[in-house]
Amino acid sequence: MSLTGEVVVVTGAGGFLGKRLVRLLLEEEKTAEIRLLDLRVQPQLVESLEDCRGDTELSVCEGDIRDAEFLRRSCRGASIVFHIAAIIDVKDAVEYSEIHGVNVKGTQLLLEACVQENVASFVYTSSIEVMGPNPRGEPIVDGTEDMAYESALKFAYSKTKMEGERRTLQAHGEVLQNGGRLATCALRPMYIYGEGCRFLLGHMADAIRNKDVLYRMSRPEARVNPVYVGNVASGHLQAGRALKDPQKRSAAGGKFYFISDDTPHVSYSDFNHAVMSPLGFDIQRDLMFPLWVMYAVCFIMAALCAAVRPLVRVVPPLTGQLVTMLNTPFSFSYQRARRDLGYAPRYTWEEARRRTTGWLAAELPKEREKMRKK
Template sequence: TMEENKRTLVYLITGGCGFLGKHLLDVLLEKEEKLAEVRVFDKHIYPGFHEQRKTDEVEVTLIQGDITDYNSVLEATKGVDVVIHSASLVDVWHKIPASLIYSVNVTGTENVIRACVECGVERLVYTSSMEVIGPNVKGDHFKSRGNEDTKYEVKHTMAYPKSKAKAENIVLRANGSQKYVEVVLLLHGCNFLGSACYLKSFVLPSLQEKIWKFQSLKNQTTLELTVQSNVAWMHVLAARALKMNPEKVAGEAFFCYDESPYKSYEDFNMELLSEFNFRKVCMPGIVLCFLAILNDFLRWILSPFYNYTPLLNRYTLAVASTTFTVQTDKAQRYFQYQPLYDWSQCLARTQSWIRTFPADKQKDS
């Protein structure tokens, strides 16, 4: 049929079973009319993934592979038109060795670029992170709701933001300098529908018992919250723009944004979790600072014997207590981006998802 003839595009999503990866796949299946196949590349494939997203018109191919293994990346890339490289190791709690973070985030990115060059893939969309910019080690605020051109002193000690910054530089150097590869960067940060691993590790145990949510007194701290489905939609539009208007968008970096409200982590958590009997306890910022320093000291002391990785450390406290908001329309100007979903829709969807946690727990046990 004519409809089938139109469907020629093949996408590869690295990290396709991750939280953003699943949204990327869903948005592609819903919005990309020329889509013929999506290859979902991930180290960890969970049961039922293929059945949940199978369609009559688009082939969804699951590829279990390691981003640090060049040959597996190369095989997955053959015959692909667009690569969305979202595979990443995220760690701000010192749970993962720095060498492994660099291996996945830096070497993995090098492998993707090399495979794109070898296979003649012309379009690469790279998922970066706002942590590449900040907060820096001094906790400087990203003031005045800045944009992609706002000056900010970038200085990090954690392996995760340093590795993502290094990968960003590798991607930007590859743009135009390698055979046919055009790239665009998308930086996303405090993502609403939040990090699945964070929400499950924090919320799931708490649903079994009465819990307390500690809050810093820095109520003036606000952050940019972005709906994950809108982040995914930006990736799809950026990929289209690389085809239609490469001279304008190639080599550019875009902040991910939508119309979600500016909120502190505490206000966001309470709006999201209050119906689940979460309670908020105010704690002086100086106490939280002391506890963060103490946790870092204990982690250092115990490191030869035990991997002590509490949620609160100096870096996570800096993230939670540093104002980091953006106000930009760059994606709208460059590729006519408009958000797909609004705040209230996604708040309701996320709360529905959280209600499934106890059932998931029972299934696992």
């Protein structure tokens, strides 16, 4: 089912995934209008899309997702919302009120705007971190949407994304102002990599400081399945199409789906090496420190940060939950998304790696220059 002639809203349009989805929509769908909703949208983004814009109108909607009236204006006349905008924080560096305001309240206000403005479809970008791993580090290998797992989430990011997902799926079937019904679904991508991934840049910068040797923070056996950003964007497009299709809408509405691809199952550290080794980077053979030492240091840092918090907020560089996340086998299948949404990876691992490494190669001289100036 095509989105031809539709008015589409993409929140977080200026971000890593948002930009990729907007380009995909322009390349594959003859939409009437795409509204780029974000706190700030760089003029360069709109300029960069001119080569594939065609007859689609690109509208910039700058504002705070916690502003209900702004959201109503942005959704007026639209038929589908892709809600990607969120605060991503795996170190608990952001105050809880801030991350909750954006990831939960913002999602709720956007859902209400959809009901008030008769937006028929809503695709929510969730995260694999709503599953865990739990503090006990219990592994999952090729998990499915049906499996039970006691997550006991620790990160504020994980908790708020789960709450945003829950509210999204509960809103499925709500009656719109015009008498129609809202259809919703949520996508849970794995760790997303590709051109523009700030986490990869951070790991490369650390390796440059370490004489071009990547730090090993994950055991080799702690295998996960990262997913390429182009495939995640494709999953969103397929979800949008499915919610418009009357038959698929009934199957997919109110459900969540894991989005992965055929990237090899490796540890986070070994994945970093896989995309950076062609650039001359090596990787440490063993963990920087034994796991028990990492946990002990994290415990001490957390206690010290808690002690001084009444005076100043200090964010430790590493937490016990982050160590657990980096060292727990945690992988999931995309087969249900294939069945219900028609999703299939567009990019092979070889192509995704080539594109990612090529982007990192272009960024490498800039990172080295930054290091030189420090």
